Amino acid sequence: MSEPPKTRAVICVGDIHGFITKLQSLWKNLEGSLDRSEFETATLIFLGDYCDRGPATRQVIDFLISLPSRYPRQKHVFLCGNHDLAFAAFLRLLPAPADGCGFSEGWREYEASEEREGWFKGEGYEDMHLQGRRWSGKIKVKFNTVKGTEYQGSIYDAGPTFESYGVPHGSADLVKAVPDDHKKFLADLVWVHEEDDVFVNTDDGVKCCKLIAVHAGLEKGKDVKEQLKLLKARDTRVPKVEALSGRKSVWDIPEELTASPAIVVSGHHAKLHVEGLRLIIDEGGGYKDRPVAAIILPSMKIIRDTDELAK
Known part of the structure; x- marks a missing residue:
């Protein structure tokens, strides 16, 4: 296979779920996997779900907030996961529904x-x-019969997030306990991100593609342009955003994108799945005994926190 053209490396990082030591180890391994200049100018796309399940949500967000000043030549993109949306919703950080109706309309x-x-x-x-x-x-x-684990407070396993900020699960005091820079981080999370001219190694050689990053994926059978429009607008009229929390409906690449071609990269699914240009990078899934993974483009190399590269 011929060498890909020299271009900015794109690194997509899977769900972290409050595991700061895994994130720190993964970061060291990513740094050791690329030439220094490549790493320092890379585009980092974090695929969402920074909170819940693991014990250190507060430290994870501190780490992520620090990256732009520590690595000023990198580009950092922080996607919103379904857990992050729910955390932001509790803190009342979501934009109001565009139709003027209250959020309570979505409860019904x-x-x-x-x-x-x-x-x-x-x-x-x-x-x-x-x-x-x-x-x-x-x-x-x-x-939780699906995961074979005990729920940690709520359906989202949010108890450890509350505790990382020093308040008990379900306490309204969390609103005061979360620092302003963390609130800004959560309020600014994007629901979808697009990159043009991303190079990727394939069985047919090196391809230059558009990349669409979204936490769970794009729905099949629905107009892609309309989906992207609503995701960019962060349309909170919808009580359950399928592109952030869906499963089977968002697993595959929508057919209208297959001719482009386009890479669709997501986390969310508690699986590591690389098939053609559909990349699902969530090997950890919030389980304490599974690794947090990332993929480096164009090489398609998978890097985990458990790799021995940092030693």
Whole structure:
């Protein structure tokens, strides 16, 4: 295979879920995997889900906030994951619905789950986005049969996030405990990111592609331009954003993008899946015994926090 043209490296980092030591080890391994100049000028796309499950959400966000000043020649993109959206919703950081209706309009579609999921009913809940209420609620069913683990407070496993800021799960005091720079970080997260002219090694040689990064993926059977428009606008009229939280509906690349060609990269799915130009980089899935992974383009090399490169 011929050498790809010299171009900026693009590194896509999978879900971190509050594991600061994994993030630090992954970062060292990424740094050791590229020439110094390549790493210092790389584009870093973080695929979302910085909070919940792991014990150190606060430290993870501190680390991410520090990157632009520590690595001023890099480009940093921070995508919003479904967990991050819910965290931001609880802190009342989401933009208001464009139609002028309150967030409470979105509760109705899912209210059959309110009792089982124990939606938050504390201070400020009256006009909170649905996912904020679910995130901070106290789930009645304690065991997650799909994951084979105990829920950590809520359907989102948000308990460790509260604790990392020094308040108990479900406490309205979290709003005061989260520093302003963390609130700004969460408020500024983008729901989708596009890059032009990204090079990638394929079985057919080196291709120059458009790259679309979105936490879960794009829906098949729905107009891609319209999806991108709503994601760029961060349309909070929708109580459950499929591109941030869907599963089967967003697994594949929409057919209209296959002729372009376009890379679609996501995290979210608790899997490492690289098939053609569909990249799903979430080997960790928030499990403490699984690695956090990243992929480097154009080489398509997978780097994990557990690699021995940093030693």
